[in-house]
Each structure stands twice: as C-alpha cells, then as structure tokens.
Amino acid sequence: MGSFKGHALPGTFFYVTGIWWTLKAVLKYACKRHKRTSYLGSKALFHRVDIVEGIILVCMALTGMLGEQFITGGPYLSLYDYKKGQWVQLLGWHHTTMYFFFGLVGVADILCSTISSIPASLSKLTLSNALLVEAFIFYNHTHGREILDIFVHQLLVLVIIVTGLLAFLEFLIRHNVILELLRISFILLQGSWFWQIGFVLYPPSGGPAWDLTDHENIMFLTICLCWHYAFSFIIIGIIYAFVIWLVKSRLNSFCPSEVGLLKNVEREQESEEEM
Template structure:
C-alpha cells in the first residue's frame, strides 16, 4: 500500500460500496413509507450487511484483486473481507448459518483492518502517522456503527451511520494517497503543524460533504415519492432486537409496553364511551315511549 495506487484501490472499494448502500437504504426506506401509505399498515425497515448476492460476489472479487496486486501486504487486510463476502453469499443461498454471523464477520474484518493499520505506523514520519491516525479513527467509527446496526437492525439511522463511515474511509484513502504520494509532485505535503491542522480540518470537511451527498440522494428519493407521502398517512415499524418499537410518522417513539398500554387504554375508553352511548340511547328511547 506504499503507493498512490495502493491507496486508490481500497478507496475505490469503500466508495463504491458506500454509494451503493446509500442508494439502497434510501430506496428501501421510502419504499417502506410508500407501502405504509398505500396499505395503511406499519411497515418494517430491516438492515443487512449485503442486500443482493451480486454485492457479495463483487466484494469477494474486489478483495481478491487487492490481494493479488498488493500481494502479502494486503493479504491480512483483505482476506477477512473476502470471508465476509463468502458468509453473506451463503446466507443469500439459504445456508442455515447462525443469526448475526454476517455482522460478526464484518465486525471482525473491520477490527482486523484497524489493528493492522495501528501497527502500520511504526517508524513513519509525523505526517504519515497523522494521516493514518485519522484513517484509524474512521475505521473505529465504522466498527462502532456496524456493532450498533447489529443491535438496532430495524432502524434506518443504523444503516445510515454505517454508510457514512464507509464513505469516509473511501474518501480518506484517496486523501492519504494524494497527500503522501501526490501524482503531480515529487514530494509529499510538508510536515508543519499548520498543515497537519489543515489536514485534520479536511477530515472534518469530508464528513460534512458526505452527509450533504447522502442528503442529496435521499432528497431525490423523497421527491420521487413526495405526492404519495403528502396525501397519505404513513408509519414505519422499527424493531429493537426481537421487540417492536413503533415510530408513528418517525416522531412518536413508544416501546411495546407503553404502546400496548396506550392501545388497551384506547380500547377501554372506547368501550366505556360505547356503553354510555348505548345506555343514553336506551334512556332516550324509554322517555320517547313514555
């Protein structure tokens, strides 16, 4: 990975998957809202590490290409993502694997990536250490987001956070390549404190740019389904682990217990009201007959 191309390859890998996941999660999210609006029933949004088997094939092939081009230096970093792709492919083909093994495999792959990059810093220059430390931070954020999505598998924001972190890794791989191995210059960026602070600011700007990019893609899907959503009521049913959490129009969040108590209270109230109305109508009828 000690070249511009060596950083370009994994950066492209993470960018392509990040953009794909952005399109998929917004498509599934607004499809859930539209189905809820048309059927008048709450829909479920479910997160997955791989949404199609072709995605798993691409993950396996691209990581193998990375291993071949980088050989031993990239073997430890890439073969775990190949293993993740194989597990996802087995799940798509219906193999009876334990529930959550896809998230476990992806978590271990990201953890191994971060661990190897951490010990990759020995004997490096201060600039090299600085940019790779920021890369390790993005890897840690990716690991945390995957673990959160593993727990909150039925929440849109879980998938959103994982996609943000994946895109951040991709963009920062490109940035590291341009900083350490600039293709249009013979020497890397200077190692002054001011330039390192500027690099840190660039890292934060990329996070903001990623959120803007994803928001733009989300707004495209919203405009596509705006008429249906504006003329119909809708709700998405999010599940925490195995329990249901109902988010009515993404605003009122109640757990199962509160939701059931509210529903039973409404039913009992309606029963009392109907009983009173029935008694009142009986009294009125009796008075009329008298």
C-alpha cells in the first residue's frame, strides 16, 4: 500500500461497497415502507443478493491480499528472513491482515444467507470486528514518519473507529435505516480519504509534492475531511432520491385494480401491526 495505487485500491473497494450498500439499504426501506409483495422486495431476492455480495467481498479481499504479497518488492508470503535476521515487509503484512478480516465479512454474509441456524446479525458483528481491527492496525502503522503522514492516518483511524462503533450499534439495534445510512456515510468517507492520502503522500506523476512538515497543510486537510464527509452525504441523498422515485414509479405502473388491492393489503398489515 506504500504507493498511490496501493491507496487507490482499498479506496475504490470501500467507495464501491458503500454505494452498493446505500442502494440495498434504501431499496429495502422503500419496499418495506410501501409493503410491496412483489419479487423486488422479497426476502428470497435479498438473500440471493447477500450471497453474491459475500462472494464479491471475498474476491475483493483476496485481490488485496495477493496484491500486497506479490507486488514488486512484496514479502511473497515470507514473514521473517532468517538469513538477515529481520522481519520482511511488515507494512505489507499489516495490509494483508486488514484485507483478511474484511474477507471474513464476506464469508459471514454467505453463511448467514445459506444456513438458517446462524443469526443474521453475525454479519454486522463481523463487519464491526473487521473495522476495529483495521483501526488498530493503522493506529500502529506510522511510527517514525513525518507529521503530515501521521496526521492523515490519524484522521483515517478516527473515521474507522466511528464506523466500527456504528456497525456494532447495528448489531444491537436491527432494521434502523438511519443508523445504517450513517454507518455507510463513514464507509464512503473512508474510501475517499484513502484516495486523499494517496494524493498527499504519493502524488501521481507530474503532481507537486506536499510539504510533510507544513502545519498549514494539516489545517487544510482538517477542512478537507469535512468536505469529503459532506460529499458522502450528497452521494447518499442522490441514491436515496433515485431509489424512492424508482419504487414509486413502479407502483404507479400497476393498473387501478392492482393498486387498490395493494392498498387493501397495506391496510390489513397496518391493522395487524397496531394489534
């Protein structure tokens, strides 16, 4: 991960995953709100989606692990060099460990969707665990570096800890779309901040190098983090508006008799909930 590409890869993973989780969370909420009984809002569909999602997460984790181990100068699965008497690329092993725990999140998604005896909340607990492990790793990741390098990673650690705590709250409080979207907003923030770290520490070819000892750069990056967070809310808002519009337009496409039938079903379900 000690390169621009090394930071862009996890940043892309987190951002794509955050966008996908936003789509899924809002779609679940919209279908539940309108109490649709179509296949679009069925539990069977979401179970299949969770299985596919778990497989993709495992593939992402494997890609990151293999990339960290077998890039040029990587450890190539060697942890200790007995001839030289020293550890081999421990920073690469840090990143590999991080990817491994996120791979476990994918495994938990698959197991929770295929084995009925496993609680569905296990996936949230596994996600919280992976995030807190990631925070622990990055907290111990920058010893002996320049002040700006340490600062951008400290901000990342703060974001990861908050995300992990929110994921743990989801484990305790289920089916809360506001809490879920709040956690996703920090996932998006984490993804974009990985990209920002790449631009700060490893500017792409032709880009000016940042002064890693300039205090004003620290002040700017403090503001920059807030801008990143605001942008994550804009992305969530756009996706939310699009999905709600899509579900409502699908409802309006039914003929009047079908709409009346759906309204009757909704009234019956509401009366049952009140009882």
